[in-house]
Amino acid sequence: MKSPKPLRLIVAQAILGLILTATAMADDKWGTSALMVVIEREAGSVLVIDSAQDHKVLGKVEGLGVLHHASISFSRGSRYAYVVSRDGFLSKIDLVELKVANKLKVGDSAIGLAVTQDGKYIAISNYKPGNIVIVSDETFEIVKTIEADNSKTVGLVDAPNDLLIVSLMDANEIWVIDASKPDFPVIRKYTDIGVKPYDGLLTPDGRWYIAGLFHSPWVAMLDLWNPENITKVPLPKPPDKPDLEPVLKIPHLEGWIMADGDLFAPVIGGEGLAVVDTKTWKSKEFIPLSAFPVFAMARPDMRQIWANYVLGKNHDTVEVVDIKTKKVIKILKPGKKIFHMQFTPKGRYVYISSNGDNKVLVYDTKTFELIKEIPAQKPSGIFCSDRSNKFGL
Amino acid sequence: MKSPKPLRLIVAQAILGLILTATAMADDKWGTSALMVVIEREAGSVLVIDSAQDHKVLGKVEGLGVLHHASISFSRGSRYAYVVSRDGFLSKIDLVELKVANKLKVGDSAIGLAVTQDGKYIAISNYKPGNIVIVSDETFEIVKTIEADNSKTVGLVDAPNDLLIVSLMDANEIWVIDASKPDFPVIRKYTDIGVKPYDGLLTPDGRWYIAGLFHSPWVAMLDLWNPENITKVPLPKPPDKPDLEPVLKIPHLEGWIMADGDLFAPVIGGEGLAVVDTKTWKSKEFIPLSAFPVFAMARPDMRQIWANYVLGKNHDTVEVVDIKTKKVIKILKPGKKIFHMQFTPKGRYVYISSNGDNKVLVYDTKTFELIKEIPAQKPSGIFCSDRSNKFGL
Numbered sequence: 146m147k148s149p150k151p152l153r154l155i156v157a158q159a160i161l162g163l164i165l166t167a168t169a170m171a172d173d174k175w176g177t178s179a180l181m182v183v184i185e186r187e188a189g190s191v192l193v194i195d196s197a198q199d200h201k202v203l204g205k206v207e208g209l210g211v212l213h214h215a216s217i218s219f220s221r222g223s224r225y226a227y228v229v230s231r232d233g234f235l236s237k238i239d240l241v242e243l244k245v246a247n248k249l250k251v252g253d254s255a256i257g258l259a260v261t262q263d264g265k266y267i268a269i270s271n272y273k274p275g276n277i278v279i280v281s282d283e284t285f286e287i288v289k290t291i292e293a294d295n296s297k298t299v300g301l302v303d304a305p306n307d308l309l310i311v312s313l314m315d316a317n318e319i320w321v322i323d324a325s326k327p328d329f330p331v332i333r334k335y336t337d338i339g340v341k342p343y344d345g346l347l348t349p350d351g352r353w354y355i356a357g358l359f360h361s362p363w364v365a366m367l368d369l370w371n372p373e374n375i376t377k378v379p380l381p382k383p384p385d386k387p388d389l390e391p392v393l394k395i396p397h398l399e400g401w402i403m404a405d406g407d408l409f410a411p412v413i414g415g416e417g418l419a420v421v422d423t424k425t426w427k428s429k430e431f432i433p434l435s436a437f438p439v440f441a442m443a444r445p446d447m448r449q450i451w452a453n454y455v456l457g458k459n460h461d462t463v464e465v466v467d468i469k470t471k472k473v474i475k476i477l478k479p480g481k482k483i484f485h486m487q488f489t490p491k492g493r494y495v496y497i498s499s500n501g502d503n504k505v506l507v508y509d510t511k512t513f514e515l516i517k518e519i520p521a522q523k524p525s526g527i528f529c530s531d532r533s534n535k536f537g538l
Numbered sequence: 539m540k541s542p543k544p545l546r547l548i549v550a551q552a553i554l555g556l557i558l559t560a561t562a563m564a565d566d567k568w569g570t571s572a573l574m575v576v577i578e579r580e581a582g583s584v585l586v587i588d589s590a591q592d593h594k595v596l597g598k599v600e601g602l603g604v605l606h607h608a609s610i611s612f613s614r615g616s617r618y619a620y621v622v623s624r625d626g627f628l629s630k631i632d633l634v635e636l637k638v639a640n641k642l643k644v645g646d647s648a649i650g651l652a653v654t655q656d657g658k659y660i661a662i663s664n665y666k667p668g669n670i671v672i673v674s675d676e677t678f679e680i681v682k683t684i685e686a687d688n689s690k691t692v693g694l695v696d697a698p699n700d701l702l703i704v705s706l707m708d709a710n711e712i713w714v715i716d717a718s719k720p721d722f723p724v725i726r727k728y729t730d731i732g733v734k735p736y737d738g739l740l741t742p743d744g745r746w747y748i749a750g751l752f753h754s755p756w757v758a759m760l761d762l763w764n765p766e767n768i769t770k771v772p773l774p775k776p777p778d779k780p781d782l783e784p785v786l787k788i789p790h791l792e793g794w795i796m797a798d799g800d801l802f803a804p805v806i807g808g809e810g811l812a813v814v815d816t817k818t819w820k821s822k823e824f825i826p827l828s829a830f831p832v833f834a835m836a837r838p839d840m841r842q843i844w845a846n847y848v849l850g851k852n853h854d855t856v857e858v859v860d861i862k863t864k865k866v867i868k869i870l871k872p873g874k875k876i877f878h879m880q881f882t883p884k885g886r887y888v889y890i891s892s893n894g895d896n897k898v899l900v901y902d903t904k905t906f907e908l909i910k911e912i913p914a915q916k917p918s919g920i921f922c923s924d925r926s927n928k929f930g931l
Contacts, residue, residue, distance in 0.1 A: 174617070174634045174635070175615065175617055175634075176570040176571075176613065176615035176616040176617030176618070176633065176634070176923075176926075177569040177570050177571055177615070177616070178569075178570055178571035178615055178616035178923065178924070178926055178927060179614055179615040179616070179926070179927070180615075195615060196614075196615070197613065197614040197615025197617070197657060198615070220569065220590065221572055221589075221590040221882075221883070221884075222568065222569035222570070222571055222572040222573075222588060222589070222590025222591070223569040223570070223571035223572070224567070224568055224569030224590070225569070240569065241567045241568075241569070242567070262884050262885075262886045263886050264590060305839040305841065305884070305885070306904050307886070307904070325904065350839055350840050351838075351839040351884075352839065352840075352841075370841070370862050445744075446698040446743055446744040446745065446929065447743050447745075448698065448745075448763070469763050489614075490614070490926070490927035491614075491655050491698070491744075491927060491928075491929060492655075492698070493655045493656050493700070511699050511700070511718065530569075530571065531571070531927045533569075533571055533572070533883070534571060534572070534883035534884060534924045534927065535884075536839065536884060
């Protein structure tokens with residue numbers, strides 16, 4: 146052997162290098178229950194931020210398609226995020242390895258998605274073709290397509306006992322699908338709901354499904370404990386316009402809040418929030434705000450409502466209402482074009498996307514201080530991985 | 539060079555081996571939002587199970603001290619679990635690397651712990667010495683010791699705005715600590731609460747703190763939105779014993795359920811659950827069970843209550859109550875000495891510890907089928923990592 150030593154040295158260095166790399170990787174780990182996933186709309190990418198590590202950016206995942214109005218759901222255990230793009234691609238994003246783990250074409254124009262309670266299936270609602278597509282998480286293949294009478298489908302949510310609930314925008318129906326059965330049967334169809342459902346929500350307890358309607362002055366409410374009928378709950382009207390016919394679209398139903406025995410909801414034509422008694426469904430108070438809110442979201446302890454205004458006026462403003470006193474206690478101007486907000490799991494902090502300023506702002510909800518600015522490319526929706534543990538999200 | 543090839547081959551194999559190991563490790567990853575951590579009481583260890591991966595055992599972490607009556611809280615983001623042992627050791631368990639990341643002596647006889655809302659501090663309540671100890675998560679050192687007038691401290695919980703609430707068992711007081719201030723001041727002390735508090739809970743919205751009392755026929759209730767006074771809420775009595783003086787310990791307050799506008803609570807001397815109207819705090823109904831329940835826990839969708847019986851009779855039994863009909867719909871016999879139960883985050887499954895049979899049983903809560911048996915050494919408490927996202931846990 147002429148020169149075994151240098152070779153051994155090279156070997157030792159190579160092995161040491163691998164060990165050091167492994168060690169560096171070992172430190173680069175995180176829990177996945179308080180991750181904030183930010184949609185970068187124009188870039189077709191998401192930023193993944195760990196709110197539990199001083200709001201550190203973990204990385205970016207690209208190649209997700211057209212993310213206008215995109216929504217994100219999470220796998221059971223929050224290892225993965227699922228995003229469906231408007232051009233019909235379902236992507237499975239690995240939140241530990243920060244890469245696209247899988248991708249599948251599920252429609253031509255997709256609008257929403259839901260993960261079944263058991264975590265085994267991802268359901269997608271399509272505008273075109275009008276259907277609901279069920280994808281197996283394990284094989285990442287389409288296992289069922291449920292035709293929706295040529296109707297666009299909207300307001301798709303997961304509910305207890307592996308149910309899925311969806312509204313048919315053109316057929317004016319609400320359907321309940323049993324995803325615990327191998328053939329995914331539609332077990333209930335409600336036809337007398339009103340005209341043109343456009344969105345739906347499930348209350349956090351998984352009991353009440355509420356569909357908003359374009360052309361009826363009520364919301365359609367389904368009580369899953371008593372699923373015989375749909376209840377039509379009249380929409381509150383602004384106090385100065387008692388004769389207004391609410392035929393316009395009301396905001397995202399994400400902005401409906403049940404707190405302290407009341408419902409807090411934006412109303413058509415009103416610059417504020419109606420307070421509705423949930424026993425009688427009658428308006429009992431009106432909280433004036435500076436504009437027409439598009440999102441009005443409750444801090445997880447249900448003590449504050451944070452509202453923003455996307456349509457025209459005050460697009461740069463966020464207002465905070467104290468639920469106990471029903472008064473505005475803070476007005477913030479976080480940046481240009483405020484698109485969305487998302488609380489960290491117990492609501493200590495809130496993330497706000499300023500689409501116009503290309504950044505995400507992190508505020509302390511106790512002191513209202515700005516604690517971090519995170520550069521992001523045209524950010525829109527923000528989704529916290531704690532959604533995996535909540536019904537309807 | 540006489541024989542460079544074999545050496546190169548050895549090197550190549552060594553490097554390949556390392557790469558393969560790294561690859562195997564890369565597959566061995568998980569999300570941390572649906573982990574089930576099972577206390578093995580006599581062994582001083584915990585089993586970590588991923589409920590999102592078909593209830594797979596990820597591993598065991600040992601060397602945690604005396605785990606009688608041990609409780610677990612989780613870090614923000616659920617990367618870590620904190621466990622405090624009865625002999626006063628706080629351990630920080632890494633749920634990604636499955637090892638003890640840190641350990642610290644915090645008292646001589648510890649009983650409970652809580653993580654502040656911002657995740658920066660772990661607070662421990664001690665019987666001996668009577669105090670509350672605050673540990674920095676970052677440095678893992680004690681940053682403050684709050685003396686509790688030589689009283690055992692119990693019922694320690696975290697609340698919104700970085701508050702901590704604790705009861706003083708011997709001093710008969712409830713204290714509120716502000717953990718957002720550098721010196722952790724006690725900002726409120728309630729003295730007129732009743733005699734001998736022994737446990738406390740915070741409602742899931744983070745608003746109401748309820749302390750159970752050994753020697754007073756009421757519970758002490760603190761409304762954090764109106765913190766001026768303590769309200770004394772009378773304890774319900776079993777219907778056949780209207781004159782009973784409830785001076786015995788009622789079960790863990792974990793077994794108090796607010797659902798569908800009612801409170802469901804075990805009552806002293808009664809084999810069943812009292813249903814109490816939360817508007818008037820009057821008993822309105824009694825659900826008979828086969829024995830005196832020690833835990834009565836609601837499935838996260840608040841549709842079922844699962845009850846078990848540790849003290850004497852029916853120690854091998856679990857009964858399921860339907861909250862809508864208020865009837866027992868299932869009686870299970872999972873094994874000997876049923877100690878504890880814990881639902882997976884959205885309640886599709888429940889974990890039950892059979893201390894006597896050395897196993898953890900996983901049931902489907904929709905079909906009541908036993909879907910998995912997991913060997914465990916004298917299992918007692920089971921804690922789901924979704925607790926990191928809940929107040930008071």
